[in-house]
Amino acid sequence: MHISLQNVTFRYDRDPVLKEIRVDMDRGDMVALVGPNGSGKSTLIKCINGILPVREGDVLIDGASVRTIPAVQRARRIAYVPQTEQKSVPMQVFDAVLLGRKPYIQWRPSRGDYERTAGILERFDLVDVAMREVHKLSGGQQQRVFIARALNQQPEILLLDEPTANLDLRYQLETLELLRDLAGGGITVVIAMHDINMASLFASRVVMLKGGAVFASGGPEIVTAEHVERLFGVKVRVVQDNGNRFIVPDRT
Amino acid sequence: MNAQSVLAKYSRHIRNRLLFIALVMIGIVVVGMVAIVSGAAGIGYRDVIAVFSGSADAATNQIVMQIRMPRVLAALLAGFALSVSGAVMQSILRNPLASPFTLGISGAAAFGAAFAIVVLGAGSMVDAGSLYQDAAASTRNGLLMRLGDRYLIMGSAFVFSLASTFFILAIARYRGVTPEVMVLSGIAIGSLFSAGVSAMQFLATEAELAAIVFWMFGDLGRASWQEVSVLALVMVPVWLFFTVMSWNYKALQSGDEYAQSLGVNPFRIRLFGMLVASLATAVVVSFYGIIAFVGLVVPHIVRRFIGGDETFLIPAAALFGALFLLLSDTVARTLFSPVILPVGILTSFIGAPLFLFLLLRGLGKSYWN
Ligand SMILES: Nc1ncnc2c1ncn2[C@@H]1O[C@H](COP(=O)(O)OP(=O)(O)O)[C@@H](O)[C@H]1O
Ligand SMILES: [Mg+2]
Numbered sequence: 287m288h289i290s291l292q293n294v295t296f297r298y299d300r301d302p303v304l305k306e307i308r309v310d311m312d313r314g315d316m317v318a319l320v321g322p323n324g325s326g327k328s329t330l331i332k333c334i335n336g337i338l339p340v341r342e343g344d345v346l347i348d349g350a351s352v353r354t355i356p357a358v359q360r361a362r363r364i365a366y367v368p369q370t371e372q373k374s375v376p377m378q379v380f381d382a383v384l385l386g387r388k389p390y391i392q393w394r395p396s397r398g399d400y401e402r403t404a405g406i407l408e409r410f411d412l413v414d415v416a417m418r419e420v421h422k423l424s425g426g427q428q429q430r431v432f433i434a435r436a437l438n439q440q441p442e443i444l445l446l447d448e449p450t451a452n453l454d455l456r457y458q459l460e461t462l463e464l465l466r467d468l469a470g471g472g473i474t475v476v477i478a479m480h481d482i483n484m485a486s487l488f489a490s491r492v493v494m495l496k497g498g499a500v501f502a503s504g505g506p507e508i509v510t511a512e513h514v515e516r517l518f519g520v521k522v523r524v525v526q527d528n529g530n531r532f533i534v535p536d537r538t
Numbered sequence: 539m540n541a542q543s544v545l546a547k548y549s550r551h552i553r554n555r556l557l558f559i560a561l562v563m564i565g566i567v568v569v570g571m572v573a574i575v576s577g578a579a580g581i582g583y584r585d586v587i588a589v590f591s592g593s594a595d596a597a598t599n600q601i602v603m604q605i606r607m608p609r610v611l612a613a614l615l616a617g618f619a620l621s622v623s624g625a626v627m628q629s630i631l632r633n634p635l636a637s638p639f640t641l642g643i644s645g646a647a648a649f650g651a652a653f654a655i656v657v658l659g660a661g662s663m664v665d666a667g668s669l670y671q672d673a674a675a676s677t678r679n680g681l682l683m684r685l686g687d688r689y690l691i692m693g694s695a696f697v698f699s700l701a702s703t704f705f706i707l708a709i710a711r712y713r714g715v716t717p718e719v720m721v722l723s724g725i726a727i728g729s730l731f732s733a734g735v736s737a738m739q740f741l742a743t744e745a746e747l748a749a750i751v752f753w754m755f756g757d758l759g760r761a762s763w764q765e766v767s768v769l770a771l772v773m774v775p776v777w778l779f780f781t782v783m784s785w786n787y788k789a790l791q792s793g794d795e796y797a798q799s800l801g802v803n804p805f806r807i808r809l810f811g812m813l814v815a816s817l818a819t820a821v822v823v824s825f826y827g828i829i830a831f832v833g834l835v836v837p838h839i840v841r842r843f844i845g846g847d848e849t850f851l852i853p854a855a856a857l858f859g860a861l862f863l864l865l866s867d868t869v870a871r872t873l874f875s876p877v878i879l880p881v882g883i884l885t886s887f888i889g890a891p892l893f894l895f896l897l898l899r900g901l902g903k904s905y906w907n
Binding site for chain 2 (some may be wrong): 332335336337357358359360361362364365366368376377378380381382385386388389391393394400401404405407408413416417439
């Protein structure tokens with residue numbers, strides 16, 4: 287689905303946290319939102335799925351303002367993987383993933399809901415841990431559970447807030463590869479992340495946020511030493527390897 | 539392993555939860571029968587069968603149908619209401635300490651009753667009319683009260699408990715509806731009302747004081763068919779409502795923002811959930827007085843057995859609470875027979891240590907954070 291942010295300005299209190307954001311994201315895009323802490327990545331994601339009400343500017347989903355889409359319809363199209371999972375009563379993996387069916391459940395799940403959940407568990411290699419409690423799994427497995435839960439909503443847009451933040455290198459790669467495959471399958475994937483190298487390796491589009499405004503946006507080629515220096519306020523240099531460019535801190 | 543075997547495993551898992559519910563139902567039937575035959579009057583199972591087949595004498599009929607049955611049903615319905623309210627409040631406020639008792643709803647009802655007795659003059663004891671259908675219990679307590687006064691006390695208790703709920707909801711509405719705000723404002727209101735009760739007790743005459751203290755002990759001896767029918771009439775829609783809403787409560791467990799992304803409106807779900815739970819509690823408390831700890835402890839016990847999944851926790855806690863209160867009341871009636879202990883005293887005595895026990899046992903398991 288097409289997401290169009292049209293001059294979105296958002297304030298929690300008086301000062302704007304997002305300033306006139308204009309970005310378009312297409313079906314099949316894998317969009318990386320990068321920027322320092324507090325630059326507004328999480329806020330932007332919550333504006334896209336209507337968790338935060340946009341009053342200045344507008345967010346259009348395939349041309350329709352997100353405000354006008356009824357909550358349940360919205361939940362069937364846009365799935366969200368939050369940055370931190372609220373810890374509460376322990377939940378088993380199967381139940382957690384089944385929860386993704388909520389937008390389709392009236393007062394109890396149908397047989398189809400159970401079958402789809404089992405299918406997704408199989409696809410995500412979570413069958414062996416299906417009866418275990420989510421919070422007892424490894425970080426990588428937990429992230430897979432949350433992505434599986436989101437996909438159980440059958441979304442056309444998938445929003446993820448720093449899904450790789452707590453993962454070791456292998457799981458980061460695994461997760462990003464998975465998300466790239468999903469984008470290839472026609473889902474619009476939007477990921478908030480810190481790691482600019484991962485962003486330039488995996489994303490088809492990069493949106494750099496600084497102080498709530500779009501600092502730069504475009505293909506992965508916009509991840510340049512100059513941009514990164516100005517975005518994060520650190521000295522960096524570019525290392526070329528095997529046709530890939532990597533940004534590393536310059537400590538000289 | 540594949541998808542099919544996962545489904546099979548999950549069905550077994552669900553069956554275990556349903557088995558727990560079935561066992562509780564059997565428990566209710568068994569304890570219910572024991573409750574009907576226990577007591578001072580020396581009724582046996584034969585007599586009960588005779589009553590239901592219509593061949594019992596008038597006295598036996600009277601005892602079983604007018605005293606024991608309403609009391610058993612009152613215990614079941616009150617336990618049901620308090621526990622289901624506690625389970626729902628704990629879920630939607632994401633707080634293990636939430637319950638009708640801790641949120642000050644019972645305290646507000648107590649104030650309402652004291653207010654009716656002291657200020658509205660409902661406490662004057664007269665010889666006409668009886669507070670009880672159960673004549674033995676009323677003479678034991680030496681209290682005879684006009685029927686109109688009884689309704690005044692009930693009404694006032696009901697009004698104040700609903701008022702406290704609305705107050706909590708209004709505060710929550712005013713400054714964002716975080717669960718913490720609701721729990722803390724509930725506690726604050728609870729202590730305000732208990733100060734109010736103390737003030738009323740200070741102002742009360744001796745007779746009024748006795749009436750207040752007496753009302754505050756939750757006691758099912760006041761049960762009559764009238765109240766039982768009202769209670770049943772209230773509980774059916776309450777039950778349906780919570781059953782239909784249980785998936786929303788489940789969604790709230792993973793945080794408000796995540797719930798919103800599933801199409802759930804946390805504010806609205808919480809508002810109506812609190813409202814219905816408080817209403818159910820208010821009815822029970824205004825009929826029978828304060829029966830402490832049931833709504834707090836029962837959901838925790840049930841979680842130990844079947845986990846925290848609201849779709850099962852809510853029906854299971856409701857039924858287990860019914861069983862729990864029936865058992866407590868039966869024990870309270872027979873423990874020091876012929877003296878009948880108000881069940882509220884018993885639930886406080888077992889509830890507080892039980893809660894501590896669950897708390898200490900639960901430290902390693904960390905149910906909430
Ligand atoms: N609930 C909130 N209320 C007020 N200010 C907030 C809230 N959430 C975030 N902010 C502020 O908005 C800005 C952007 O935050 P956020 O979107 O979380 O950034 P990021 O995800 O890029 O780290 C920060 O200055 C933060 O302090
Ligand atoms: Mg963030």
